[in-house]
Amino acid sequence: MVLREFSSLKDALEFLAPGDSLLSKNHCGSGGCINSTFLLSLSGGKKFFIKENSRSPRNMFQAEAEGLIALAEEFPLKVPLPLALGKDGSEDFLIMEYIHSAAKAGNFWVQFGSALAGMHKKGRNGQFGFSCDNYIGSTKQINDRMSCWTEFFCEKRLLFQMELARSRNLADKSISDGVEKICRNITSLLPEPDYASLLHGDLWSGNYMADDRGAAVLIDPAVYYGHREADLAMTELFGGFNRTFYTAYNETFPIDKGYGKRKDLYNLYHMLNHLNLFGSSYSGSVRSILSSYL
Numbered sequence: 703m704v705l706r707e708f709s710s711l712k713d714a715l716e717f718l719a720p721g722d723s724l725l726s727k728n729h730c731g732s733g734g735c736i737n738s739t740f741l742l743s744l745s746g747g748k749k750f751f752i753k754e755n756s757r758s759p760r761n762m763f764q765a766e767a768e769g770l771i772a773l774a775e776e777f778p779l780k781v782p783l784p785l786a787l788g789k790d791g792s793e794d795f796l797i798m799e800y801i802h803s804a805a806k807a808g809n810f811w812v813q814f815g816s817a818l819a820g821m822h823k824k825g826r827n828g829q830f831g832f833s834c835d836n837y838i839g840s841t842k843q844i845n846d847r848m849s850c851w852t853e854f855f856c857e858k859r860l861l862f863q864m865e866l867a868r869s870r871n872l873a874d875k876s877i878s879d880g881v882e883k884i885c886r887n888i889t890s891l892l893p894e895p896d897y898a899s900l901l902h903g904d905l906w907s908g909n910y911m912a913d914d915r916g917a918a919v920l921i922d923p924a925v926y927y928g929h930r931e932a933d934l935a936m937t938e939l940f941g942g943f944n945r946t947f948y949t950a951y952n953e954t955f956p957i958d959k960g961y962g963k964r965k966d967l968y969n970l971y972h973m974l975n976h977l978n979l980f981g982s983s984y985s986g987s988v989r990s991i992l993s994s995y996l
Contacts, residue, residue, distance in 0.1 A: 719746055750798065762836075768834055778817040802914045815950030855929075884992070891967060902925060936968070
């Protein structure tokens with residue numbers, strides 16, 4: 703799928719819905735601390751979801767669009783399709799398919815767990831990473847392809863975040879030394895998977911929704927090919943998903959022995975990112991994880 707880029711929102715809407723005019727542009731949901739989000743309603747009845755940001759890196763929305771396209775090809779349930787992107791005055795924008803949100807169906811967690819396991823199970827032989835760099839929150843996520851998962855996770859995830867934190871005076875010597883020591887011993891701490899799985903990359907409770915059928919929809923990805931345990935670990939970082947989700951996942955694609963001892967190490971990446979995004983209040987969480995593996 704090739705997205706067209708437009709020099710104005712008006713031109714993009716004319717392309718998507720020729721002859722229709724914009725009736726309303728209303729705030730819709732939350733763009734978190736990064737983007738503004740709106741529901742666009744057109745005279746012909748069509749609706750679109752749009753993200754806007756006047757301060758984002760120029761390629762942020764392009765990278766998000768590529769991630770959504772990759773997920774839509776592999777995830778068995780719904781992913782909103784990107785439709786157009788561009789710049790309107792000072793605002794970069796990404797227009798997406800609008801998905802009406804509703805309550806979770808009774809089988810929501812069973813379907814969700816099975817669907818994610820199915821996506822992970824497909825996998826592919828070859829390298830870890832992705833076709834482009836993207837963003838985890840507003841932090842750049844480096845996706846240079848590598849053939850070794852543990853090397854990729856250390857170099858492109860842990861060490862990148864640690865160096866960023868050090869440059870911002872958020873990581874002292876004990877944090878830097880701890881991350882470096884873990885990376886020297888990484889092959890004894892993490893397994894090398896048989897193949898690379900497509901990962902959502904930022905899978906916490908704020909990055910899924912239920913559609914009008916009550917089924918799971920994946921949103922706001924930070925995709926790359928990696929070890930599936932990294933995705934699972936993220937789901938457990940902020941309280942975890944419903945236990946039925948994990949039961950269904952495990953029935954579809956059994957979780958490897960020892961995952962419970964590894965999940966905090968995968969989440970060290972996200973805690974380092976939170977340290978970079980939100981400051982020293984996360985240094986205690988980083989130190990706590992480090993102490994578990996040193």
